[in-house]
Amino acid sequence: MSSMSNHLLRHGALDEADREWLMLLSADSQLLADLATADLVLWVHTRDDNFTAVGQVRPSSAPTLFYRDLVGQQMREQWEPDVRRAFEEGRTVRSTEPDWFDEIPTQLTVTPVFSSRRVGGKRVRSERPIAIYTRHTNLLSGRHLTRQEHTFRECAEDLFDMIEAGEFPDPDAPEFSRRGAPRAHDGLIRLNPEGVVTFASANALSAMNKLGFGGELEGEALSEVASQLIDDKRHVSVDEALPLVVTGRAPWMTDVDSRGVTVTMRAIPLHRDGQRLGAIVLCRDTTDVRHQQQELITKDATIREIHHRVKNNLQTVAALLRIQARRVRSDEARESLLQAMRRVSSIAVVHDTLSSGxxxxxxxxxxxxxxxxxxxxxxxxxxxxxxxxxxxxxxxxxxxxxxxxxxxxxxxxxxxxxxxxxxxxxxxxxxxxxxxxxxxxxxxxxxxxxxxxxxxxxxxxxxxxxxxxxxxxxxxxxxxxxxxxxxxxxxxxxxxRRWGVSATTAQLAVVPGADGPFPEQSVDDE
The missing domain is CATH 3.30.565.10 (Histidine kinase-like ATPase, C-terminal domain)
Structure with a gap:
């Protein structure tokens, strides 16, 4: 949903707070599609009383129904009755008959999206839906769902219930980078309200085994499993957010490093009507990702150090040219040396800027x-x-x-x-x-x-x-x-402008204290 903000501004009659809510929701749209194993389309109610698609996500674990993008299109006539009913009644609507799309039977589920705002110390749900989510589930396979698929869909239903209640996403959750964040099929652990594991996917168990846990996760309290892993602090790096993640009480993400393996864990608390239902804990072996990030950091630091040294060398050359200019007797030679000094200094300014960003x-x-x-x-x-x-x-x-x-x-x-x-x-x-x-x-x-x-x-x-x-x-x-x-x-x-970089989208280098000319190299010319 990278272009969603543009479509929201163009089609939606929403204020800034509601647009920010939908942007937060879109950050987890792929997770929702993977858990529901369905195509998701996000619709906003337009000023002319229509619905326009502003976001679309295809499941990574199932064939998509929509090979063409729907973003920017108006609601199809066959979906409009259920969508208007969900929008007006403010509750989830499921089609009673198969919804046929390109000769494929599908289940249409329409969920109204509510936002919430803090009023008097507590969050209050918006009076009307700010958007509509449609889920399009392929019914063609006809096979029985595996236990993992059944659990995934249960988790999806819990999250969509929270979306309808204006409780997901959590706007009070601390911000964290989505880069390297675990996905549904990287590993999923379902916790009950007491923090006991009721389901652990094979990938989640494999990730925990790599950290040094050798037993079965189901039936164990995840916090106790984490305690066993961090007993030997010589091998394990522990983040202070880990207790909140493994108990499922805070929407946070943390890394656990053990024996050269890094596992990223993200908790998503589940609740309904103020009652805790447990949590989803996503796990991913991010060892290779973290190594790549560390290599990039090292290379970036090396490049900036090179720019810094080039700047110093150019600065020294400029100072030597200035000293030589002061000692020559010929006016023409002095002018040539000063011009060369200024040219070298202008190149040094660029390297100075690159070394700072x-x-x-x-x-x-x-x-x-x-x-x-x-x-x-x-x-x-x-x-x-x-x-x-x-x-x-x-x-x-x-x-x-x-x-x-x-x-x-x-x-x-x-x-x-x-x-x-x-x-x-x-x-x-x-x-x-x-x-x-x-x-x-x-x-x-x-x-x-x-x-x-x-x-x-x-x-x-x-x-x-x-x-x-x-x-x-x-x-x-x-x-x-x-x-x-x-x-x-x-x-x-x-x-x-062949480079195609604009001032609003490029990451600009920071130039601290750049309010004067390039500082001169301190060289004794006596």
Missing amino acids: FSQSVDFDEVFLRVMKLATEVAAGEGGQTIRPELQGSFGAVPSEYATPLSLALTELVTNAVEHGFDAGATEGRVVVRVERSEEMLSIDVVDNGKGMSESGVGNGLGTQIVRTLVEGELGGSIMWTPTPGGGTTVEIRVP
Whole structure:
């Protein structure tokens, strides 16, 4: 149900709290479909008194009935009477006759979805359903259900009863990552109200055996089994949430590590009318998943350390170039060394940003503001002008492979505007960088209010060649110099956004304390 939020906004007449409730419910939609061994479709009542599908889940343990997605479609005529009855009466409705779909007999079960809100210290169910769940169960097989299938469907009925009562999902449950969370067929344990195991699937028993438990689970209190496993603390890593999980009293997830094996356990308390019915405890051997996560963490830390060391090395090179520039006697050589120092520093800013975050995309606004401030301060210091750099718009998130050439190109343009765009006697100047971002293009205009372009047009110096190579070669874009009306120069850069990253969806790297120029390397030049 990844697109459910968009469909809710487009079709549903729900407030923010009810939309959040349905998003929480959708996080467990696959679990519900697997337990019920049925296709699930979530419907919302629209403003024109129809029902539109906003979510659909197929069971992973049974053939699906719907090979085409129903999301975005209106309610089918054959289902509408039962759906309207469940919506108006606020109770579950089951079809009395087989519901035929593509010549396959099915059982249609319609459950109204109620939300609840905290009022006066307790949760109160909404007056009307906020959505409708339809379950479509294939009746074609005709065979007897196994004990596991029977237990799964009993658990599904308990959960759907809680959905109807506005008691599932639990909005007060602490948040936890769904990555690596156990699923129904990874291993399921059913507990009675006293915490005694009444059913344990073969996979659940296998997971507990890997932890070191050698007996049968059924008839045992799961908390006592867990106590046996944690007696030897040399081999077992225990989370403080484990007692709440194994007793089934809290909707929480925890890991148990023993003898090189990691088992993830998740508890889902079951209750009706304030009375505990027991709990579902899902188990999954996540040893390989945790190893992969640890490897990713290690690799990420290594990559960030490499960026940090590259930044330090570049910073040292920039400092050495600055020291050498101070000692040379030739003005031309000094200017060349200072330009090289600024170019190296702009690359170092990108690596500094990458070393501070967990993503290979950087918030280029932070990078550019630091680069622009560094370029204007250093260049203006040479001539005594007061230059006011200004950024209008937002670059958003830019992948690292594009951030380096882009920062270099803009450093050259801003530096050139500061050093050569203003008369020698000018005491104040302004350089504005305007950015417009669309799905296809990143448009950048560098505008100054200086003396403008010479009659011969754009020069062919090293800086210009570098900018053309970076923009047209590295970024695959275009660049054009034009006079600014009223005086000054405008440089237009157009870069195709081939990376397809937007500022709202990318994970941006965090740049702590990035409110000034890149810090200089402390090197003794005496």
